[in-house]
Amino acid sequence: MSAASPRPRANRLAGEKSPYLLQHAANPVDWHPWGDEAIAKARREDKPIFLSIGYSTCHWCHVMERESFENAEIAAYLNAHFVPIKVDREERPDLDQLYMTATQAMTGGGGWPMSVWLNPRLEPFFCGTYFPPDDRGGRPGFLEMLRRIQRAWKESRGTLDEQAGRLARAVGSLVDEGDAPAAAPVSLPATAYRHFERSFDAAFGGFGGAPKFPRPVQFSFLFRYAAATGDGRARDMALLTLERMAHGGIRDQVGGGFHRYSVDAEWRVPHFEKMLFDNAQLLAAYCAAWQFTRQPIFEEVAREIAEYIRRDMTSPEGAFFSAEDADSEGHEGRFYAWRLEELREALGAEEARIVAERFACVAEGNFEDGRNVLHPAEEIEAVARRLGMPAAKVRNVVARAKPKLFAARARRARPLRDDKVIASWNGLMISGLATAGRAFGDTAFATMAARAAEFVLVRLRDPATGQLLRRWRDGEARGAAFLDDYAFLAAGLLDLFEASGEARWLEEARRLTAEQIEGFWDATRGGFFLARGDDPTLFVRPKSDYEGAEPSGNSVAALNLLRLAGLTGDEAYRARAEETLRAFGPRLERFPPAMPLMMCAVMDHLAPPRQVVVAAGADREQAETLWREVNRCFLPHTTLFGPNAPRPRALAGMKPVNGRSAVYVCRNFACHAPTTDPDQLLEALGAPPIPQRPLRFEPGSFMLPQ
Incomplete structure (x- = not known):
């Protein structure tokens, strides 16, 4: 289901369109959206701001809401002594990056919900993430933290302001490390590869231990490095990881698509939220794996991702929604996990017995509350030997069972779907679908991509300026676009041009790139800022220089510029790409694995x-x-x-x-x-x-x- 309308007694978030903000619109907390009204109130009343940043499908955001933001005592104290502001990180990635940098600098970690206390100059002086409502395990609860901060605000204001100034300067130095631009050494891709090789899990794929997050930019780097150098080990690290993920519970074995991450090292039990940006990048990765190997498993997974997006994550107009929650009926994973009796009800006793063996389901459950996450833990031939039947029979039973399980699951309460349309994430999915259309020779994928591109280019435009906007929901486009919106969408249009040969997509990509250069280019150091320079509420203008779940807009921009040079013959694009690479050269040399996709741009430039x-x-x-x-x-x-x-x-x-x-x-x-x-x-x-x-x-x- 989509995000519900706010209940009566709504606060100031009731007029917002963000599903995340609307989830909090009936809290007793007097939430404000980020904006002039809230900031003016803090300055007029000389109160600290409590800034809470999260997103609609965030499990621990839901927990903190239930425990603290719906608590009348906590809400009353928060309203009396602070100006509470809620921000959807997916609508404002600039604020998210800025205050996450502060949180990591202060605490050494980060995550969501992000809880940050600001002075009226919008400088952070205390940061954290999730807080329980009361004291637990020697740690203060949220109400106690509010009391301590309020006491310090009254009694030690000067100290807090000094701390805020120091933290703001530290964030500024982290955002702009002051390095002179320099070309990345030719040997840098090999150095980055060795970093990945050292952390690779040779048994189950992925890098490091549990929890395991797919980082699709790593696959892009490893495949390109393998193609450039002939290093089969780089290729195989990517292939093994994708193969193990395909056979894990992180893949929705019934409905297609991938969950956010795995809580274990073997990809078996996921955190169940599904994100558009993950599935978009993984679609492209599985296409590349198929192009390398022509193995059916990779095409099967890629087609399942595309079908999941078509069926569950596409608006009637063709745009792509943002995410699906992990929780339903108050429990994480309830929609996706199965008790043995539920399998028997859906399939009958004999089919359920075979399916349970195939997907490692047991009476006590492999997840929680006697429920099982479906994951094929071993080859069908091994299952068949244990059951004493031909492998072909097991394969046929499993194939027949999947649509039955899908139909049975469809009768359950579905997790909330965040149905806002984000320009950048649509760009990523346009890329993935255009790539799938080329790889598999299936024009239906390119048609899906083209419909989404038409929607974003027409609907996510400021009618007054013609500039790109960040998000659309419920008939409203809003919010200035960021670097990622321009770069990811332009990349999608370039992929669509290669898939279709239609010149209009190339021309739109060139137009977006020109707007991007005009609005985001750093004329002093090179590279692109995340946000335009016209927002006075940002105490530092952030620049993305790390790639985690999503690529950096700078990396995608550099690749786009190199591609545009090749597609048009205009060497001005290549010169701009070289300046971008030089801007990030010191960062890459200092920590090569930080930006795998920028490493791809380095390799493209060197080739x-x-x-x-x-x-x-x-x-x-x-x-x-x-x-x-x-x-x-x-x-x-x-x-x-x-x-x-x-x-x-x-x-x-x-x-x-x-x-x-x-x-x-x-x-x-x-x-x-x-x-x-x-x-x-x-x-x-x-x-x-x-x-x-x-x-x-x-x-x-x-x-x-x-």
Whole structure:
């Protein structure tokens, strides 16, 4: 279900559109949205601000709301002595980054809900995350913290203001570390790779221990590094991780798509929220894995992600919603987990027995309250041997069972869906779908991507200025767009251009990039700021220089600029990309794994520009066949021009061969002899070789059979 309308006795959040803010609109806390009214009140009454930042599908945000923000005593104290402000981090990533940097600087950690106390100058003087309502385990509860901070505000105001000033300066120094721009060393990608290699879990994939968060930018780096260097180990780290995730509970084995992260090292039990940005990037990663291997499991997972998005996360107009909650009926994972008797009710005793064996379900449950998270812990052949039946029968039973389980699950109370449309996350999904459309030769994916692109370009525009806006919900577009919105959307449009050959997507990407340069470029140090420079409430103008669950807007911008140079022949784009890379060179050298996608841009910049052109002859079907073969290959550092795509002047002379469609592979716009035979394309393209045996990973080993 979508976010419900606020109940009676609503506070100032009742007029907002954010599902997260509306969740708090009936709290007894006198919440304000971030804005002039709340800030003026704090200054007029000389009160500290309590700033709470979270998002609608955040489990611990729900917990703190139930325990503290719905507590009448806590609310009364908070209202009397503070100006409470609620912020949806997905609407205001600039505030989120700024105050998360402060929280991490003060506490050494961070997370959501984020709880920050500010002076009326909006400088933070005390930071934390979740607080229980009362004292627990030697730690003060939320009400006690409020009392202590109020006492310090009255008795030690000067000290708090000094602390706020120091913390604000520390945040400023972290955001702008003062390094002179410098080119990244040529050896830097190899250094980053060794960092990932040292932390790799060779048994279950992923990096580090539990909890395990997918970080899709790592897959992008590892696949590109493998293609650039021929290092099979880099490729196999990505492949093993994606394979283990596909066989874990982090993948929704019934409905498709991926949950946020795994609480264990084996990807078995997830934290159940589903995010658009995760699934968008994982869709692209599974497409790349399929292009590398042609193994059916990777295509199956990619198609499931796309179907989940089409079915559950797409608006009637074609835009993509943001997220689904982990909780339903007051319990995390209730919608997704199964008791054995529920399996028997849905499938019958015999099918349920086979499915329980296949998905590691037991009477006592592998999760909570006797419930099981479905995850295929071993190969079907092993399950079949244990059951004493042919593997084909097990496979058929499982295939028949999935739609039955889906239908049974659909009758349950569904987790809340955050149905706001965010420009940047739609850009990521447009990229993923366009990539899937090319890889699998399925125009339905490109059509989905095009509908979303049309929506964002038309609906998320300021009618007065024409500038891009951040979010749309319930008929309202609002909030100035950030760097990520421009960069991610432009990247999606470039992928859509390569998938379709339609010139309008390239032109829209160029227009967005021009607006991005005008509004966000750092003329002093290079690179792009996260926010425009016209917001006086930001005590520091943040610049994204780390990639976790989402890419950095600067990394995507650098890649876009390099791609635009290749697609248009305009070297001004390449010069701007070089300035961006120089701006982040010291950061990359200091901590290479911080920005894996910026490392991809470094590799793209170092590699000789390569172009692949399909010149269509009279045999249009042959041109499409050649184009499909090109798209089935993993080709980083390459600009693709399909049979319908406009080309820059330097490539305009690529013609069919004796009237027959042909593929030209060019480096630095110097082209080799054209190829007309699809069977010769793989060698001509220099694509990574396709393994000839099925993908199987043995425990403790992650090398792919050659």
